[in-house]
Amino acid sequence: MTAASIDEAKRFEMDEPPTSFPATQPDGSPLKPITRVLLERRATISFASDEVPDDVLETILRFGAQAPSGYNLQPWRFIVVRDRQNRERLQRVAFNQAKIGEAPVVIIGVGLKESWRKEAERIFREGARRGAGRLEEVEQRVAQAVKALEQERTDVWVTRQTAIALTTMMLVAEAYGFDTVLMEGFDAEGVRREFGLPPDAEVVGLLAIGRMRGEEKPYPGRLPLHEVVFKERFGEPWTEAKRSPERRIQQTDLPPGER
Numbered sequence: 001m002t003a004a005s006i007d008e009a010k011r012f013e014m015d016e017p018p019t020s021f022p023a024t025q026p027d028g029s030p031l032k033p034i035t036r037v038l039l040e041r042r043a044t045i046s047f048a049s050d051e052v053p054d055d056v057l058e059t060i061l062r063f064g065a066q067a068p069s070g071y072n073l074q075p076w077r078f079i080v081v082r083d084r085q086n087r088e089r090l091q092r093v094a095f096n097q098a099k100i101g102e103a104p105v106v107i108i109g110v111g112l113k114e115s116w117r118k119e120a121e122r123i124f125r126e127g128a129r130r131g132a133g134r135l136e137e138v139e140q141r142v143a144q145a146v147k148a149l150e151q152e153r154t155d156v157w158v159t160r161q162t163a164i165a166l167t168t169m170m171l172v173a174e175a176y177g178f179d180t181v182l183m184e185g186f187d188a189e190g191v192r193r194e195f196g197l198p199p200d201a202e203v204v205g206l207l208a209i210g211r212m213r214g215e216e217k218p219y220p221g222r223l224p225l226h227e228v229v230f231k232e233r234f235g236e237p238w239t240e241a242k243r244s245p246e247r248r249i250q251q252t253d254l255p256p257g258e259r
């Protein structure tokens with residue numbers, strides 16, 4: 001680092017967005033576009049032992065940490081579990097789901113229900129130094145956030161934030177050609193005990209990442225859009241858009257059930 005770049009780095013305490021990351025999947029094929037990421041992802045039933053390369057894992061984590069959060073408070077923390085014995089310990093507190101022991105990487109997503117209070121001023125001050133907000137309003141913004149969040153259930157609030165970051169990681173892993181499953185089947189007290197979580201930690205989810213073993217699970221279907229999307233008011237069915245064929249692409253590279 002030159003003196004100038006050290007000065008530049010010292011200007012801000014927090015990470016910049018990733019500027020350098022693997023340009024392709026590990027086998028050299030291009031990263032999947034977002035449409036394939038979203039359509040090809042399936043919850044993986046069983047994992048092979050193939051590793052996730054360090055630089056891909058780091059990229060998954062870096063992009064996950066770019067997820068949005070309420071007031072930018074980032075109340076999430078992630079424990080990356082790769083050691084076999086630790087994965088087995090995690091499996092035991094996750095209803096013995098075999099995929100946890102099999103997958104080379106499992107990320108424990110945790111939300112901190114209280115620690116954000118200590119971080120709020122630092123985060124708002126840094127945002128203002130970067131031009132997102134005004135320095136003279138930092139104290140007022142902290143007070144507003146604290147007041148607003150005191151009205152919330154903090155377990156729900158941290159779950160909302162941390163789930164978005166875990167989802168981001170899941171989709172980035174898919175873009176790099178890896179298979180994933182996000183899991184809620186665990187005993188939170190067991191995870192707390194085995195992995196040294198602080199008292200205010202809420203265990204939000206486990207994200208296993210690796211390479212699928214065996215057959216991919218069939219697409220299980222989704223409720224019809226008109227049942228889950230309403231127009232303007234709850235209960236008013238969504239009406240499907242008219243399709244203009246000339247502007248559409250066909251995902252012909254997807255299996256028939258998913259086209």
Ligand SMILES: Cc1cc2nc3c(=O)[nH]c(=O)nc-3n(C[C@H](O)[C@H](O)[C@H](O)COP(=O)(O)O)c2cc1C
Pocket residue numbers: 041042043044097181182183184185186205217219220
């Ligand atoms: C929040 C969440 C929790 C889940 N928990 C588990 C789990 O504990 N074990 C498991 O095998 N799958 C789990 N899944 C995977 C779902 O069963 C799966 O996503 C769903 O059946 C739809 O299948 P698809 O993801 O292949 O489309 C979970 C998924 C989500 C989003």
